[in-house]
Amino acid sequence: MARIVQKFGGTSVANLDRIRAVAGRIKETIEAGDQVAVVVSAMAGATDQLVAWTRELSPIHDAREYDVVVSSGEQVTAGLVALALQAEGVDARSWLGWQIPIETDDAHGRARISAVDGDEIVRRLGGGQVAVMAGFQGLGSDGRVTTLGRGGSDTSAVALAAAIRADRCDIFTDVNGIYTSDPRIVAKARKLDKITYEEMLEFASLGAKVLQPRSVELAMNHGVRLQVRSSFDDAPGTLVVDEEEVVEHAVVSGIAHSGNEAKITLIRVPDRVGVAASLFGSLAATNINVDMIVQNVSEDGNTTDLTFTVSQPDMERTLRLVEDKREELGFERVVGDADVVKISVIGVGMRSHAGVATTMFSALAECGINIQVISTSEIKISVLVASTYTELALRSLHSAYGLDAK
Numbered sequence: 001m002a003r004i005v006q007k008f009g010g011t012s013v014a015n016l017d018r019i020r021a022v023a024g025r026i027k028e029t030i031e032a033g034d035q036v037a038v039v040v041s042a043m044a045g046a047t048d049q050l051v052a053w054t055r056e057l058s059p060i061h062d063a064r065e066y067d068v069v070v071s072s073g074e075q076v077t078a079g080l081v082a083l084a085l086q087a088e089g090v091d092a093r094s095w096l097g098w099q100i101p102i103e104t105d106d107a108h109g110r111a112r113i114s115a116v117d118g119d120e121i122v123r124r125l126g127g128g129q130v131a132v133m134a135g136f137q138g139l140g141s142d143g144r145v146t147t148l149g150r151g152g153s154d155t156s157a158v159a160l161a162a163a164i165r166a167d168r169c170d171i172f173t174d175v176n177g178i179y180t181s182d183p184r185i186v187a188k189a190r191k192l193d194k195i196t197y198e199e200m201l202e203f204a205s206l207g208a209k210v211l212q213p214r215s216v217e218l219a220m221n222h223g224v225r226l227q228v229r230s231s232f233d234d235a236p237g238t239l240v241v242d243e244e245e246v247v248e249h250a251v252v253s254g255i256a257h258s259g260n261e262a263k264i265t266l267i268r269v270p271d272r273v274g275v276a277a278s279l280f281g282s283l284a285a286t287n288i289n290v291d292m293i294v295q296n297v298s299e300d301g302n303t304t305d306l307t308f309t310v311s312q313p314d315m316e317r318t319l320r321l322v323e324d325k326r327e328e329l330g331f332e333r334v335v336g337d338a339d340v341v342k343i344s345v346i347g348v349g350m351r352s353h354a355g356v357a358t359t360m361f362s363a364l365a366e367c368g369i370n371i372q373v374i375s376t377s378e379i380k381i382s383v384l385v386a387s388t389y390t391e392l393a394l395r396s397l398h399s400a401y402g403l404d405a406k
């Protein structure tokens, strides 16, 4: 007997037929003798609709009420899946985040889980009942409903798996595993049998939305065995594992992209001590995350152009904040550009191999793609390019690193 968490994403519960299919799969697992705790997302498109409604009524919304609205999609599917299971003769009940409770901080809209009490769920599972938990939801330290950020049901599933000491956490989605690049864009992408937590964390943080980054971090810290697989067939998916479990390391294991970037450039900044500290200090104080940074000395040698990236929703706020500092910092003007994409190559094998960056730069140059910003870490290289080149850049890099499926 195993204790398993099964998480079903939006497309897997998109309508009643799919919900019945999900119930059928859960029933099979139960009949095989396993205990199952289920975590569900909202029906495909439901959360987008809820977000759009809050924005339409109130562009500068109260994040606590935003959470009340957007968390509701998961309540619907939790109840429906429990009903579908009962219709199949399976003992099941739904659980909302606050009922578990999934305790979080009070950062509404992007709350972090602080504690999960799994005892009652363990007891119920022991009594033969299926627990169907609404993903994405938490109970804030302010006593109100929180949500975990877009894609947060993955994190709910891993947190529950850790709390009930599950043997496995299966993430059922609309692709049959983790690929070397987004299979919807790169037709030649290959499915990976295994990927390390570390690489998956980079992959997710750099834009591969197949898993929410925080879910990978939690799985890594709590040793949760995570599998990404298709809700439409029974083929084995991709296992996320410790580095020792992967026998052969490719130098580059995959390529991710994120279109959620915005580039901010300060033109002709006087070259003096303390400019970066003042600028980035102000951004940090208002919770704006800066990602890539480059600074170039201009022709006269006295001023520099300073470029950095923030996430697209932060662009307007950043431009306003920087503009307010124009007099203090003495730069000429500031410009924003949202038509950019960040492309990243990822691989733990990079630690011991030279020449990975050169391959990237040459492949992009051959396609005539100009690199605007570069950043690197031990196991990844990211470049910022114009967003019109997204597909071309992904496909040509995929070939350049020999990742194409035969």
Ligand code: ADP
Residues within 6 Å of the ligand: 008, 009, 010, 011, 012, 041, 151, 172, 173, 174, 175, 177, 178, 179, 180, 181, 182, 183, 184, 207, 208, 209, 210, 211, 254
């Ligand atoms: P769910 O609704 O089940 O949570 P998501 O849409 O959040 O599903 O995540 C699955 C999607 O992630 C896929 O449809 C795919 O387009 C995208 N994706 C991006 N990068 C990858 C990758 N490297 N491997 C697999 N899927 C990826």
Ligand code: ASP
Residues within 6 Å of the ligand: 009, 010, 041, 042, 047, 048, 073, 135, 136, 149, 150, 151, 152, 153, 154
């Ligand atoms: N329904 C939420 C979203 O669309 C959470 C999730 O699907 O993981 O972001």
Ligand code: MG
Residues within 6 Å of the ligand: 009, 151, 154, 209, 210, 211, 212
């Ligand atoms: Mg998702």
